[in-house]
Amino acid sequence: MCGRLSQYHGIHDFVAALSIPNALINYGGDQPLELYNAAPPAQLALFHQEGQFLRADRVRWGWRPHWAMDRAASIKARVDRIAHNPFFRAIWPHRAIIPIDNWFEWVDEGGPKKQPYLIRRKDRAPILCTAIGQYPHAEHEPDEHDGFVFICADSKGGMVAMHDWQPVTLSPELAREWLNPATPKERAEQIMLLQWEPTEAFEWFKVDRPVGNIRNRQSSVINRYQRSV
Template sequence: MGKLAESRYACRMCGRFVQSITWRELHELLAGLTGAPVELKPRYNLAPGQDATVIRAGAEGFQLDLLHWGLIPPWARDPAIAFKLINARVETAAEKPSFRNSWRARRCLIPANGYYEWTSVGGIRQPWLIRRRDEAPLFLAGLWENWRITEPASLHGRFAGRQVGEQVETFTILTTAANEDVEAINHRMPVLLHPHQFESWLTDAPAVPAAEQPGQLTTQTVDVRVNDPRNDDPDCLLPSLSLL
């Protein structure tokens, strides 16, 4: 693996992802998806603090909702905590004060067409796109939470235009130890679920999902324009030569 084996992880997992899946594709994969067809905005470089489509259990089946990425616990006074809680370790989520209530009762799925990781050598940050070898969508296990805006000082940035007293729904992505497909890039990876696991994850008593079997994921270096979240277009997915 050369320099890659010696590189330092340059970004905590999982810090960006691709969400270009369509409603029709989701409907084909989720037999219990309810609601009328909607046009989902394709995202090619989705970053913390932005809205993402998540799947939750509804009264009559699975439902799609837009939630803020970065979980804010109900007891938090400062919403900036969200940027520290974009990920949750699956090994400890059931005990951590920030996540334990969500673990018990508020679980979700995040559909993704891939996610990004970074390696770094000599100050150079190289982005990598990680996705399934067959290019089918990934389904990331997540937790969600309700947070009520209580301070006028919170009404800026991601919450500009909202009102004191309004409820905000946020989510985090669960991570686990990386398998051999991605361990050279990062020691963590998202918890990935498959269709036969969806209903039990969303509705049953929680259990730690089994690790993803190796051989399913592929990695590819992409252009450094991915480093800037303002770049959010299909060109983010184009392969490039590694800088390392």
């Protein structure tokens, strides 16, 4: 996962994909998010569970513990290390789902510049990515230390021969279990290690190279593409 994605649907579209009947505490807004080419430290919408309620917030992509402020913020963490890594110990219990529409990867195809690809689900449903982080809740107002990291897994040789790591994504049923505070940490670890969605759930397309320009945030970066061979 290279650190570029799209999150353009609205909070309520993503809630519908999760199929969670709980009442929603929505700090993410009601309008479409319209993030077509987001990169760290963008504020992304995420879901976490607060008691019996599902809560949506906009939180910075990237996090580091208070004792490591001299280090760069992490934007992702390896699934096989995150549960027992001291760097992430403080946020490991704080599970979240980041719903996205697609993400991007860059491939060296022998040309002067790498070719960007858009990756999305074949059924066009939102991609429900696992994450952990520090974010607002009833007893914690938003502050400058809030942030999150994606959980990423070895993509078994590289998704479409592009990249060694991909976000750990879950079915709606498993996403609900992941979010549930009553889910034991041992079960949460099992979900992220063994039950993430396979490569076969996704498809990929070449997209225009202007997506590489982080200042290009228009919908055109995902509208003009070619189906890969």
